[in-house]
Amino acid sequence: MATVNQAAAEFLTSHRIAVTGVSRTSHGHGSNLVYKRLRDRGYEVFAVNPNADQVEGDRCYPDLRSIPGGVEAVVIGTRPERAEATKRDCRYLGITHVWMHRLNGPGSVAAAATEYGRQHGITVIDGGCPLMFGRTADPGPQDRPPRVHPHPPRAQACLNGALHRATRTLGLTGHGRRVGTVRGPA
Secondary structure, eight states: OOBHHHHHHHHTTOSEEEEETOOSSOTTOHHHHHHHHHHHTTOEEEEEOTTOSEETTEEEESSGGGSTTOOSEEEEOSOHHHHHHHHHHHHHHTOOEEEEOBSSTTTTOOHHHHHHHHHTTOEEEESBOGGGSGGGSOOOGGGSOOOOOSSOHHHHHHHHHHHHHHHHHTTOOSTTOBOOOOOSOO
8 A cells, every 4th residue: 555645646647637527617616726737737637527518728528438548547526426437437448546536525535436446456545635746736835935725715724634534534644644545456
């Protein structure tokens, strides 16, 4: 098993990433914030929403199977009850890295989806936000002037709590936190 930081770093080495749950109206939608930040940081990102043709000025795909050339990783930003169906699509398509986004409340995390993914060799990060890690994170305060975090004010106040809840849910503590990921049967 990998630590949270290791799993996040591995996820963010993927170049082609799909983000599900992006909205046609971006204000206050976590998926849109994740989508834009990944795009702005040089990732090849694909918006997924079956009810939109275009999101954030880019083409939007109805599902993961419609993305030409496929993707290496997926950020799930939909309601939790949609997460397991997305994991099934990931398994079918051979996608092995999935991040279920959560800032507050259940977010996109569903226990059944987490278990399904892990049972089928998918590395699952179930909680937190990819914008808190690696090159997607804001530089430290010593590297930049103060600025507003990309998340809406209510979500901004929940970022630290979200990571804490995600690790607590997994029963993890300390700096060597472990992410409950497996790469298939041992």
